[in-house]
Amino acid sequence: MDVAELTAKYPLVKDLAALKEILWLNPDYGKDDPDLTLTQADLFDASARFERFAPYMAVAFPETAATNGILESPLRRLNAMQAHVTKREGYDLPGALYLKADNELPISGSIKSRGGIYEVLKIAEKVAMDHNMLVYGDNYAKLNEPAYHDLFSQYGIAVGSTGNLGLSIGIVAAKLGFNTTVHMSMDAKQWKKDTLRSVGVNVVEYDGSFTKAITTGRELAAKDPSVFFIDDEGSKDLFLGYGVSAIRLQKQLRDQNIPVDEDHPLFVYLPAGVGGSPGGTTFGLKKILGPNVHAIFAEPTHVPSVVLGMMTGMNDGISVYDIGLDGLTEADGLAVGRPSRLAGRVLKTLLMGIATFDDDRVMEYTAEMMDTEHMNLEPSATAGFAAMAESQAYLSDHFNMANATHIVWATGGMLVPQYEHDRNYKIGKALLDQGK
Numbered sequence: 001m002d003v004a005e006l007t008a009k010y011p012l013v014k015d016l017a018a019l020k021e022i023l024w025l026n027p028d029y030g031k032d033d034p035d036l037t038l039t040q041a042d043l044f045d046a047s048a049r050f051e052r053f054a055p056y057m058a059v060a061f062p063e064t065a066a067t068n069g070i071l072e073s074p075l076r077r078l079n080a081m082q083a084h085v086t087k088r089e090g091y092d093l094p095g096a097l098y099l100k101a102d103n104e105l106p107i108s109g110s111i112k113s114r115g116g117i118y119e120v121l122k123i124a125e126k127v128a129m130d131h132n133m134l135v136y137g138d139n140y141a142k143l144n145e146p147a148y149h150d151l152f153s154q155y156g157i158a159v160g161s162t163g164n165l166g167l168s169i170g171i172v173a174a175k176l177g178f179n180t181t182v183h184m185s186m187d188a189k190q191w192k193k194d195t196l197r198s199v200g201v202n203v204v205e206y207d208g209s210f211t212k213a214i215t216t217g218r219e220l221a222a223k224d225p226s227v228f229f230i231d232d233e234g235s236k237d238l239f240l241g242y243g244v245s246a247i248r249l250q251k252q253l254r255d256q257n258i259p260v261d262e263d264h265p266l267f268v269y270l271p272a273g274v275g276g277s278p279g280g281t282t283f284g285l286k287k288i289l290g291p292n293v294h295a296i297f298a299e300p301t302h303v304p305s306v307v308l309g310m311m312t313g314m315n316d317g318i319s320v321y322d323i324g325l326d327g328l329t330e331a332d333g334l335a336v337g338r339p340s341r342l343a344g345r346v347l348k349t350l351l352m353g354i355a356t357f358d359d360d361r362v363m364e365y366t367a368e369m370m371d372t373e374h375m376n377l378e379p380s381a382t383a384g385f386a387a388m389a390e391s392q393a394y395l396s397d398h399f400n401m402a403n404a405t406h407i408v409w410a411t412g413g414m415l416v417p418q419y420e421h422d423r424n425y426k427i428g429k430a431l432l433d434q435g436k
C-alpha cells in the first residue's frame with residue numbers, strides 16, 4: 001500500500017498523518033447494508049444469556065447482588081459539566097447532556113464488563129453443557145460450586161489486552177476456575193497487572209505494541225485445543241455483549257422521560273480503540289432505537305485506527321503505523337494501532353462519523369469532570385466530550401437540535417487507583433491553567 005496514493009484518494013489521510021484533529025463523516029451512513037450479518041435476534045440471545053447467568057453473578061460477585069446479578073450502569077444528567085465545558089471550548093450545545101456511567105460498571109469498572117464478561121460466560125455455558133453438567137433451565141448459581149471450578153480448571157481462557165479487557169475477562173474467568181492468561185502490551189498500567197495477578201491470572205508482558213501482544217497470544221492459544229482465545233480483533237461475542245447495553249439504555253431513557261424521535265434526536269459519543277466496544281454499542285443502539293440515534297466515535301490523533309480503516313475501506317488491512325504514526329497516547333484504553341476485523345464492516349452504514357482529538361484534551365476533561373461533577377474517570381473515558389465539541393457545527397446544519405439529547409459514554413474509571421487519578425487531575429489542571 002502506497003501512502004501517497006492513499007492521500008491523493010482520501011485527502012483526510014494527510015491530516016491524520018500530520019496529527020491534525022479531524023471530523024470524518026461517513027459517506028455510507030444510513031444506506032441499506034445487505035452484508036450486515038448480525039441481527040436484532042443475536043442481541044436478544046446475548047441478553048437472555050446474561051439473564052441466565054445473573055443468579056451466578058449475584059453469588060460469585062456479591063457487589064452485583066443488589067441488582068440481582070445484572071451488570072448495568074446509570075444514565076446521569078451532567079448539568080454542571082454541560083455549562084462549564086461548552087463555555088470553555090466556546091460552542092453551543094442545544095439540548096441536554098448525559099453521561100452513560102460505565103466507569104461505575106461492577107467488576108472491571110469499565111465498558112469491558114459488557115463484552116469481556118459476556119464472552120467468558122458463553123464459553124463457561126458451552127463447556128458445562130458439553131459435559132452434561134448444565135441445562136438451560138437450571139439455576140446457574142450452581143456454577144459457583146466446586147465441581148464446576150474443577151471442570152473449568154481443565155480449560156484455559158486467554159486474551160490480549162491493553163488493560164481493561166484483561167481485567168474483566170481475567171477476574172471472571174479466574175473466578176469460574178479457568179486457567180486464565182492475559183497477554184499485555186508494555187504500555188498497560190502496572191496496577192492492572194497487579195490486580196490480575198492477585199486473583200490468580202497469569203499475566204504475560206510484551207515489549208512493543210498491543211498488536212504484538214494479541215498476535216502472540218492468539219498463536220500460543222491456537223496450539224492448545226483446551227484454550228479458548230477471546231479475540232478483541234474480531235470476536236462477534238464481544239460485540240454482542242457490548243450491544244446488550246442498548247436494550248438497557250432504551251429502558252433508562254423511557255424511565256427518565258427522554259424521548260427519541262425526529263424532533264428529539266439522540267447523539268451518542270464513544271471512545272474507540274479497536275472499535276469493538278463502541279461498535280457493538282452502536283450496532284445495538286441502531287437496532288433497538290432506530291434511525292433517530294446517531295453515534296460518533298472519538299480517537300486520539302496519534303492512534304486513529306478505526307477512522308483510517310473505515311475512511312479508506314481497508315478496515316483491518318491498514319494500521320496507523322502504515323501512515324507513519326507512533327500509536328502512543330495517554331488514553332491507554334485507546335492505544336490500538338489496527339482496528340478490529342468486525343468493526344469497520346458492521347459499522348459501514350451504522351456509524352455517522354469519527355472525530356480525532358489531541359491527548360491534552362482528555363486530560364483537561366478528566367480534571368473538569370472531577371471539578372464539576374466530582375466524578376473520577378480515566379482519560380480514555382472522557383474522549384466523547386471531544387467528539388461532541390467537534391461535531392456540533394455539522395449537527396446544527398443537519399438536524400433539529402433544539403430538543404436533542406447528548407450522551408457521552410464514559411468507558412472506565414472505577415478501579416483506577418487514587419494516585420493515578422491524582423496524577424491525571426494535576427496534568428489536566430496544569431493544561432487548563434496554561435490555556436487561560
Ligand SMILES: *Cc1c(COP(=O)(O)O)cnc(C)c1O
Binds near residue numbers: 110
Ligand atoms: C477498551 C476501552 C475503550 C475502547 O474500546 P475498544 O473496544 O477497544 O474500541 C474505551 N475506553 C476504555 C476505558 C477502554 O478500556
